[in-house]
Amino acid sequence: MLPSGWEVTTAVILAIVSFPVSLVLTRFFMQVNSKRGIIGIDVHKLTKPRIPEMCGAAIPLTVILLPSAYVLIGGGNAITMLAFSLVVGSAAIVGAVDDRLKMRGIYKPLLTLLCGLPIVALGLLYPDQVYNPTLQVPIFGSFHLPVIYPLSIPVAISVTSNTTNMLDPLNGAMAGGVSIISAALLIGVLITDPAPSIVFLYACLLFSMLGFFYFNRYPSRAFAGNVGQLSVGAALGALAILGRTEIVSIVAMFPQIQNSFFFLSKIKRFTEHHALTAKPTKLLDDGRLASSSDPNAPLTLVRTLLVGQPAKESEIVSTIFALFLISGALALITMILIG
Amino acid sequence: MKRLNQRAVALQLLVFITQWGLMIIGFGILALIVAPLRIQSDPSLGRYFDASAKAMIALVLSISWLFIWDRQVRLYFYRKKEALQS
Numbered sequence: 001m002l003p004s005g006w007e008v009t010t011a012v013i014l015a016i017v018s019f020p021v022s023l024v025l026t027r028f029f030m031q032v033n034s035k036r037g038i039i040g041i042d043v044h045k046l047t048k049p050r051i052p053e054m055c056g057a058a059i060p061l062t063v064i065l066l067p068s069a070y071v072l073i074g075g076g077n078a079i080t081m082l083a084f085s086l087v088v089g090s091a092a093i094v095g096a097v098d099d100r101l102k103m104r105g106i107y108k109p110l111l112t113l114l115c116g117l118p119i120v121a122l123g124l125l126y127p128d129q130v131y132n133p134t135l136q137v138p139i140f141g142s143f144h145l146p147v148i149y150p151l152s153i154p155v156a157i158s159v160t161s162n163t164t165n166m167l168d169p170l171n172g173a174m175a176g177g178v179s180i181i182s183a184a185l186l187i188g189v190l191i192t193d194p195a196p197s198i199v200f201l202y203a204c205l206l207f208s209m210l211g212f213f214y215f216n217r218y219p220s221r222a223f224a225g226n227v228g229q230l231s232v233g234a235a236l237g238a239l240a241i242l243g244r245t246e247i248v249s250i251v252a253m254f255p256q257i258q259n260s261f262f263f264l265s266k267i268k269r270f271t272e273h274h275a276l277t278a279k280p281t282k283l284l285d286d287g288r289l290a291s292s293s294d295p296n297a298p299l300t301l302v303r304t305l306l307v308g309q310p311a312k313e314s315e316i317v318s319t320i321f322a323l324f325l326i327s328g329a330l331a332l333i334t335m336i337l338i339g
Numbered sequence: 340m341k342r343l344n345q346r347a348v349a350l351q352l353l354v355f356i357t358q359w360g361l362m363i364i365g366f367g368i369l370a371l372i373v374a375p376l377r378i379q380s381d382p383s384l385g386r387y388f389d390a391s392a393k394a395m396i397a398l399v400l401s402i403s404w405l406f407i408w409d410r411q412v413r414l415y416f417y418r419k420k421e422a423l424q425s
Contacts, residue, residue, distance in 0.1 A: 140367040143374035147390035247366065254355050261405055262412065299417070305347045307416045319344045323351050330359050337363075 007196040011075065015203030018066045022211025025058035030215065030222050038099075040223045044170060044313050046287050051220055054099050055212070056228010060092035062208035063235055067201060076197040079122060079129050084201055084238050086118035091161050091234030095226035108230070112161045115234050116154030119241055123150060131241050138247065138337035157237040160249070163256040164233025166263060169281075169302050170317050171220040175213035177324040178232050181252040182206035184328030185245055188335035198243035205235050218314045245335070252331035255323045259301035266298045281306060288312055350415045358408050365400045373397070 033039070033052040040053040067081040094111045097103070123130040133149035136142045145152075168174035186202040189195075209232070215222040224232075240249035250257070278294040280303040290310035291303050305311070305319050378392045 137366040137370045138363050140370040143370045148394050251359060304416045322348045326352055326355055
């Protein structure tokens, strides 16, 4: 057995492998999906380029393959890795089905509720090895939730996956934002209580996101699709539970929470963006984006950033990254306060 | 970063820090006041009633938290009519 410090260092070094794996898989999906006609249109560009969709499938594949390899070479907790892989895999399946069949908006939150069940089931089979129902609170200690905690796991996975799904309106916004969140949480885990499995999973998520971000950044050459967005959100939710970073993850996801909350508070139902009659933003003749003047348009985070005046897509994405840096810093402070 | 973005980021920073502070206070209320309460002492079904009552209190706190978030964003970003601004 390696001493704990070495185990953590080895976990981070091994997780770096997910960057080239994700890069290669994204490139593969770009070629295959282009040939098969799985294409989306980048509506925020004047030229309306056709971009291969569902390339985000590279991320769940990477974050399932790498932990499996890590367990096979004797590192990490097999039950933790299995729980994580089942959650991410099932969310990816829901996303892929939605990408191909274009389900109604209500089905995604309902089906992603089921994605949290593997953690609940494994938690019942292996008590105290999967999740800990004692919620750690910054400054004020902790409290035990033996009944509510397991019941709220499916809801947590559904919320994180769908809220991540909703904040990917512009090139690289989701991939870059989640990379920042993962980096902040990885640093937090490293400076507080580094369990090698959790360090590995956070590092794996970070580097696989960066691999995908290379092709997804402005101007995008690959779109994530629901398969990527839902699985990444589910990965964040699963890690929050498995790594005992529940409250910290909520703080890190402030930009997503704001975006989803204002969207739902205005629209008052679960619906797909393409099904909206009033869009939150409009494309101007000079290629800049402006806030919609339609009073029925949803109040998304992007629209909030455009209230003052129109801006280029790349500027808005940079601003979103700045917001993720702020929420990431607050998450890090929260983690230090929890101790 | 452009001036527009700086203003938007500064206002969002204000919203996030306020919500972060309120969240910590909310969890403090839950940890120090709500969690130790024994609403129903019956060991069997009472346990579930106790959990449900506490979950409802947490839900009310969460809704209040989101309501404050909503008011803040509307106040900072949507105070004037957009049509006049753009």
